[in-house]
Amino acid sequence: MPKILHLDTNHPLLIEGLAKLGFENHTDYTSDKTTIEKKIADYEGIIIRSRIPIDKSLLQAATRLQFIGRVGAGLENIDETFAKKRGIQLFNAPEGNRNAVGEHALGLLLSLLNRIHMAHFEIKSGVWRREANRGVELDGKTVGIIGYGNTGKAFAKKLRGFDVEVLCVDILPDMGDTYARQVTFDELQRQADVVSLHIPQTPQTLMMVDENWLSGFQKPFWLINTARGKSVVTQDLVAALKNGQVLGAGLDVLEYEAASFEDFFERANIPEPLTYLLQAPNVVLTPHVAGWTAESKVKLAQTIVDKVSAFYQL
Numbered sequence: 001m002p003k004i005l006h007l008d009t010n011h012p013l014l015i016e017g018l019a020k021l022g023f024e025n026h027t028d029y030t031s032d033k034t035t036i037e038k039k040i041a042d043y044e045g046i047i048i049r050s051r052i053p054i055d056k057s058l059l060q061a062a063t064r065l066q067f068i069g070r071v072g073a074g075l076e077n078i079d080e081t082f083a084k085k086r087g088i089q090l091f092n093a094p095e096g097n098r099n100a101v102g103e104h105a106l107g108l109l110l111s112l113l114n115r116i117h118m119a120h121f122e123i124k125s126g127v128w129r130r131e132a133n134r135g136v137e138l139d140g141k142t143v144g145i146i147g148y149g150n151t152g153k154a155f156a157k158k159l160r161g162f163d164v165e166v167l168c169v170d171i172l173p174d175m176g177d178t179y180a181r182q183v184t185f186d187e188l189q190r191q192a193d194v195v196s197l198h199i200p201q202t203p204q205t206l207m208m209v210d211e212n213w214l215s216g217f218q219k220p221f222w223l224i225n226t227a228r229g230k231s232v233v234t235q236d237l238v239a240a241l242k243n244g245q246v247l248g249a250g251l252d253v254l255e256y257e258a259a260s261f262e263d264f265f266e267r268a269n270i271p272e273p274l275t276y277l278l279q280a281p282n283v284v285l286t287p288h289v290a291g292w293t294a295e296s297k298v299k300l301a302q303t304i305v306d307k308v309s310a311f312y313q314l
Contacts (some may be wrong), residue, residue: 048069135289197225
């Protein structure tokens with residue numbers, strides 16, 4: 001059976017499941033890309049998260065490679081065009097963490113509307129303010145979802161218990177369902193009180209949320225981003241927060257993250273827009289953990305096992 005090289009740690013059931021199917025599993029969680037390139041020709045499969053980019057040079061060295069499994073939702077750290085040209089099958093696992101992302105997006109939104117984050121820290125600091133922490137109800141609002149795939153649909157399902165209208169926009173037609181009505185982007189800009197991003201990182205979505213995009217909305221709105229940080233121009237978002245076009249932002253991802261999501265606080269200088277977000281009372285930040293639950297860790301791993309098994313028809 002094929003040999004598989006695992007470049008990131010994942011739930012143990014991933015290696016266990018592949019071993020039960022007869023695959024030979026090898027791990028290397030520390031070597032740099034140059035070292036990996038020297039030995040990658042020995043492997044038919046690669047399992048990754050985000051530590052090493054699978055670019056053209058690595059793919060050229062991987063002369064026996066049949067598939068790449070990404071234990072996550074996106075494929076942006078893989079040169080998809082060249083991989084497909086080489087006939088390499090790509091597996092990702094958006095099904096594995098969609099529920100977690102949907103729940104997290106709702107949590108960010110409710111924290112913003114009800115000032116839960118601010119009230120929490122004020123009380124811990126010995127401050128008791130009721131009127132200053134008067135919340136806003138989600139009921140009666142229109143929620144716009146940008147990108148209606150796995151996580152967008154999961155978020156829409158979480159909204160079933162609220163008296164809200166849910167609209168969705170997607171590059172594909174006929175994606176709307178019981179939980180959200182598909183509309184044009186222009187209509188969403190006219191109606192939305194809340195906007196939640198559920199888009200992959202592509203050339204089309206890179207820095208999509210800029211000054212022009214933000215200013216096109218007819219009403220001030222709350223922004224939620226559990227997708228990719230580089231879809232939002234942070235400087236333009238800060239300007240919109242300052243002028244009231246954006247009422248608040250719940251951000252699990254940030255423009256300043258590197259591809260492997262390492263801690264950007266280790267850098268010498270914190271960008272000025274990020275400094276503003278860190279201090280803003282109407283901003284909730286989490287460290288790219290929307291899809292990072294105990295349950296999703298299991299489901300992500302099992303999804304990859306299932307897709308590899310189906311690929312080899314085991």
